[in-house]
Amino acid sequence: MSVEPGIDAARAAAGLLALVDGLGPQLPSGQYAEEVALAALDTQPALVFAGS
Numbered sequence: 001m002s003v004e005p006g007i008d009a010a011r012a013a014a015g016l017l018a019l020v021d022g023l024g025p026q027l028p029s030g031q032y033a034e035e036v037a038l039a040a041l042d043t044q045p046a047l048v049f050a051g052s
Contacts (some may be wrong), residue, residue: 004048012048019044 023037
């Protein structure tokens with residue numbers, strides 16, 4: 001798997017970490033259902049990696 005042309009891998013990784021950090025405290029409090037959080041995370045690799 002390779003990073004999509006034009007995507008800065010370091011920024012993409014930072015964005016994914018920010019997404020995870022942002023969802024982390026919201027799951028136990030019930031702000032987001034587990035299914036919603038997983039769907040948000042599942043979309044990220046396809047945006048960053050070619051052939052996903």
